[in-house]
Amino acid sequence: MNFPADYTPPRIWKWKEGNGGTFANINRPVAGATHEKTLPVGRHPLQLYSLGTPNGVKVTILLEELLALGKTGAEYDAWFIDIGEGDQFGSGFADINPNSKIPALLDRSEAEPLRVFESGSILLYLAEKFGAFLPEDRQGRTQCLNWLFWQMGSAPYLGGGFGHFFAYAPLKIEYCIDRFAMEVKRQLDVLNRHLSIRTFMAAESYSIADIAIWAWYGQLVLGRTYEGADVFLDVTSYSHVMEWAQNIFARDAVKRGCMVNRTRGEPSEQLRERHDASDFGALNQSGNGTRE
Ligand SMILES: N[C@@H](CCC(=O)N[C@@H](CS)C(=O)NCC(=O)O)C(=O)O
Secondary structure, eight states: OOOOTTTTOOOSOOOOOOOOSTTTTGOOOOOOOOOOOOOOOOOOSSSEOSSSHHHHHHHHHHHHHHHHHHOOGEEEEEOEEEEEEGGBBHHHHHHHHOOOOOOOETTTTSSSSSHHHHHHHHHHHHHHHHSSSSSSSSSHHHHHHHHHHHHHHHHHHIIIIIIIIIIIIISOOOOHHHHHHHHHHHHHHHEEEHHOSSSSSSSTTTHEEEEEEEEIIIIHHTSSSSTTTHHHHTTGGOOOHHHHHHHHHHHHHHHHHHTTOSSSGGGGGGGGBBBHHHHHHHHHSSSSSOOO
């Protein structure tokens, strides 16, 4: 594909398959299932179909936090959805999430199996269901939801904007990288000012707002996403965000949540699928959490 300097958009856009970018093979301008594929179902009440990306780990971190609190109803099977292979376009997955994106959750403990999609909606659903990590008073709850929705609206500029053009686009386009680097730095400054006078995002306590924002912005400042982005964006200058991110990553449940459905990085940080709390133990012994 050529990238002419004098490109003029045609009157009507047409799809050119395979534009050369990473993930070009899974992008398409239409929705819906492409093939029949039934999803596997395990023995736990909650069935999670996901991947260890920032949107995916939001949910696994919350589930591990709920289990650490003793909420046994939050036991879950985490199945690996290979988005590079198009698993999200299988009929079973699209039945749960017509938007064909991870994470997707099926709650089989309800009278009718309940389908939940959009990571923010899943966090809110689980927090309400188990009565944890969401302040109960109107003031605190509203603060928490303000920041949860802030994350859902802001992270596409970090992931789909900055991350795409910095790491995945087939060529480095200064205009695009500048545009989104500026916006992400503005967002980091929003967080840094907010966290300069508080320990958590909302209402004096760790909540789903922290979990959602940490998955994207915490991992960014800790150098866990987009190689080189931490230096490029000078993340150490956001010292309050950094301290908050380090404190959250010190939690065992967060470390466990980050391992689930992860297939890159150190083998000791990977657990392709999670079906039982002991899977983390098995991982420590064998260095490989893959289950057949
Ligand atoms: N707003 C959605 C975004 C989910 C999303 O973008 N998921 C990505 C992986 S992080 C995905 O499944 N991509 C597959 C595709 O676009 O086909 C959420 O927060 O749940």
